[in-house]
Amino acid sequence: MKTNPGRFFEDYRLGETIRHAVPRTVSGGERALYHALYPARHALYSSDAFAQGCGLPASPLEDLAAFHVVFGKTVPDISLNAVANLGYAEGRWLLPVYPGDTLRSESTVIGLKENSNGKSGVVYVRTRGLNQRDDVVMDYVRWVMVRKNKLDAPAPEAVVPALKPALGAEDLVIPAGLDFTGYDFALAGEPHRWADYAVGEKIDHVDGVTIEDAEHMIATRLWQNTAKVHFDATFREDGKRLIYGGHVISMARALSFNGLANAQMIVALNGGAHANPCFAGDTVKCWSEVLDRAETPAPGVGALRLRLVAVKQGAKPFALKGEDGKYLPDVLLDLDYWALIPK
Amino acid sequence: MKTNPGRFFEDYRLGETIRHAVPRTVSGGERALYHALYPARHALYSSDAFAQGCGLPASPLEDLAAFHVVFGKTVPDISLNAVANLGYAEGRWLLPVYPGDTLRSESTVIGLKENSNGKSGVVYVRTRGLNQRDDVVMDYVRWVMVRKNKLDAPAPEAVVPALKPALGAEDLVIPAGLDFTGYDFALAGEPHRWADYAVGEKIDHVDGVTIEDAEHMIATRLWQNTAKVHFDATFREDGKRLIYGGHVISMARALSFNGLANAQMIVALNGGAHANPCFAGDTVKCWSEVLDRAETPAPGVGALRLRLVAVKQGAKPFALKGEDGKYLPDVLLDLDYWALIPK
Amino acid sequence: MKTNPGRFFEDYRLGETIRHAVPRTVSGGERALYHALYPARHALYSSDAFAQGCGLPASPLEDLAAFHVVFGKTVPDISLNAVANLGYAEGRWLLPVYPGDTLRSESTVIGLKENSNGKSGVVYVRTRGLNQRDDVVMDYVRWVMVRKNKLDAPAPEAVVPALKPALGAEDLVIPAGLDFTGYDFALAGEPHRWADYAVGEKIDHVDGVTIEDAEHMIATRLWQNTAKVHFDATFREDGKRLIYGGHVISMARALSFNGLANAQMIVALNGGAHANPCFAGDTVKCWSEVLDRAETPAPGVGALRLRLVAVKQGAKPFALKGEDGKYLPDVLLDLDYWALIPK
Structure with a gap:
């Protein structure tokens, strides 16, 4: 089988880190498309001159565009067999992303809890977006409900991570x-x-x-x-x-x-x-x-x-x-x- | 009230200059999108080599794309409460716009005339697009019919600018x-x-x-x-x-x-x-x-x-x-x- | 008549080379649009870092995007009056195309064969895409059935080029x-x-x-x-x-x-x-x-x-x-x- 069947609940191991595929170099093209697809007008993301007036070297890629790039890479490994996208927590933007940067993603499994029906379970991952210098540009926790493929696979020890209801200043x-x-x-x-x-x-x-x-x-x-x-x-x-x-x-x-x-x-x-x-x-x-x-x-x-x-x-x-x-x-x-x- | 209600006819003053918001840096992305959205084929705007053969440093952004950027910025201040877009005059492209340039707009009120019904009036503005060096890249006159909000606001002295029916060579x-x-x-x-x-x-x-x-x-x-x-x-x-x-x-x-x-x-x-x-x-x-x-x-x-x-x-x-x-x-x-x- | 009526079958001469119009400089904009229009994920075309890891200077424009640019330029001269697009052969990508490159196309007529009905004929062209240094970035053979405009135009000597059923390693x-x-x-x-x-x-x-x-x-x-x-x-x-x-x-x-x-x-x-x-x-x-x-x-x-x-x-x-x-x-x-x- 050459195509990707995605991962099922029993395929995740607590503590493992998955390197997601298809790194992406962003350019002015992604920026222009973001402005064409959304009525985005925040000046700092529209004008190099304005961003420079705020102490940045240039206008970064929209924060949410960076999030979408990082998130998109996780889909084939995390949510292909997901039944539901349950939540996000502790997301932080750590470095602005600029045209020319190359982003990739990796996720660490930080929690697993099989559902009582034995047919699915909840997977918690902490995902990091990294640039071409391996600096972390953002990270966030996401949890999804994923189907089991082998219903007789043993349930892992239930681990639910402690997550902040909100980040503080x-x-x-x-x-x-x-x-x-x-x-x-x-x-x-x-x-x-x-x-x-x-x-x-x-x-x-x-x-x-x-x-x-x-x-x-x-x-x-x-x-x-x-x-x-x-x-x-x-x-x-x-x-x-x-x-x-x-x-x-x-x-x-x-x-x-x-x-x-x-x-x-x-x-x-x-x-x-x-x-x-x-x-x-x-x-x-x-x-x-x-x-x-x-x-x-x-x-x-x-x-x-x-x-x-x-x-x-x-x-x-x-x-x-x-x-x-x-x-x-x-x-x-x-x-x-x-x-x-x-x- | 945090959102922009737009300006009404009685809010304009003859001679005032409005600096419009959200400057925009353009790149090859805007150029590519222009070619994707319109069947644009004029060679000078398609090829750096062709433009260089015509004495320009590179292929500029389409003239109409520059116009749209400059015009778009005026909408929240000029035409949010406009009933009708009445005309354009004396529009000139003064400098080519290149990828990397940042455009912003400002408009000077050059004419005001309340309608006889007392419910609206015509506002004439001369709009300038400026780049990051404050060079004017284009200017044009536009007039729109704008609603009054306070119907008892006094009518301003009627001033209708003298506009050329067409620019000459x-x-x-x-x-x-x-x-x-x-x-x-x-x-x-x-x-x-x-x-x-x-x-x-x-x-x-x-x-x-x-x-x-x-x-x-x-x-x-x-x-x-x-x-x-x-x-x-x-x-x-x-x-x-x-x-x-x-x-x-x-x-x-x-x-x-x-x-x-x-x-x-x-x-x-x-x-x-x-x-x-x-x-x-x-x-x-x-x-x-x-x-x-x-x-x-x-x-x-x-x-x-x-x-x-x-x-x-x-x-x-x-x-x-x-x-x-x-x-x-x-x-x-x-x-x-x-x-x-x-x- | 100022508009392009396109060429008819009798307008092609064996051996002639047609320089197609409207050269095009590509940028990160075309790249981003390609990724927005198709679910393209091949890493070498998505990431500069990945391409560099494969020995290339940067991530090239998708091969098929280069093909579309080269092909698109031929349409006004080759297929405006085409009844059918009959086939492709011997297509080769010869050089990667990078953002900043300017592409143009030219086609040589390598075969002509009037149909027995006397109303149309088959035109074979070898098309080359060239960059701003006149390097050939790709070439391919294409043949199309084109209508005759003057039905009494004499049939050219039939020449059908010998084409490989497939290129070899x-x-x-x-x-x-x-x-x-x-x-x-x-x-x-x-x-x-x-x-x-x-x-x-x-x-x-x-x-x-x-x-x-x-x-x-x-x-x-x-x-x-x-x-x-x-x-x-x-x-x-x-x-x-x-x-x-x-x-x-x-x-x-x-x-x-x-x-x-x-x-x-x-x-x-x-x-x-x-x-x-x-x-x-x-x-x-x-x-x-x-x-x-x-x-x-x-x-x-x-x-x-x-x-x-x-x-x-x-x-x-x-x-x-x-x-x-x-x-x-x-x-x-x-x-x-x-x-x-x-x-």
């Missing part, structure tokens, strides 16, 4: 040289600074984008994420292509510019849930809630912990969960992240 | 070094030179492209033009996404290659009307009319003033307006521009 | 410096090496992609192939846009990664048939058959001759032709090529 890694003391608010697009956001404040980002199959496939392929369900209309019984959850993340983050234009850099991913599937024809909108605020040691740089909620057409303003504690059916994404913003 | 700025004396007509794709075009001549450009929602959204986002009406299918009552007028301009210009392959560089925009809206599923074709011819001081370089008319399926050849003087319903665009062509 | 040109002795199979994605493939072995590549009009148009325009039938929904009576055959080639080649991840470089095209037309909505899958194996003089580098068959939804596994010897209706492509793979 002390966990955030600020890019070297970042300095917002000369920040140009007019060029960035909004006057609101760190002190203008209050914990508990909610922002309706107003704009919406109706999703096309061609667009989410172009985006998902760009990250070399080739899970069948995103591309093959004959795969699901309903003939629909399930949209890669990361496409919704990037769409919502880009739409959040309107109200959070100065929340420039994403530095941590505390958690995230793909609450409901998204399909072509859905119109994605989003809202944010300020969850926390923190100082950072970098000049002029503050941090906001934000909840970013993507919804589809017909959603009620700021509605997240029903009385049963479950996500409402028109909620697509509930993401918890830290961003850097000028003080 | 003396107004055209020829890129430094441009020299068509060694022009390679075979590589450019057609033998027709300046002297082969007669004033009054009309050319049916034959080819057509059927427009997809995914394509115009990708294009429009690439220029960071985020007007809702182009992206959100829930915005209009008919569920259609209105196609950015600039998408039709670029599509028509690219299709005009077949018959005007040597009309390489656009140097002036005399005027333009988006005669009727364009929607996904429309098939865009176009025709041109030679309006004027002029010499230029650059070696081997002549200029043609051209009318470029985009139409949709079913249009009669070369038909523009009805007996009532109004554009026929299948006319999408009527553009008046100057292009440089070898003599 | 001795015809293959290995890129200078290529060395697979330090090949990283983990990063490449599969452990299978040259010796693991047996002549006659067939591989079902499992994955599928459903095709969208927006995607094949973006791809086809990227190669500046502007044949009406791919873009204009009003051109065919059924309102469908015929998908450029090269789009199916690239889609199938990319899908063949799953099972042939190490068949890194395409070095020869022995032949190919576009067995049936492909339209938006079709789901493309593919399978391969190992036709031959050969040694090469380069360190660690073997060659596989492969049949790549693209099919659409509903095709039976490995079924190619019916009892009548004709391709089955759900077969889209039958391609015969040589690829380099580590030993």
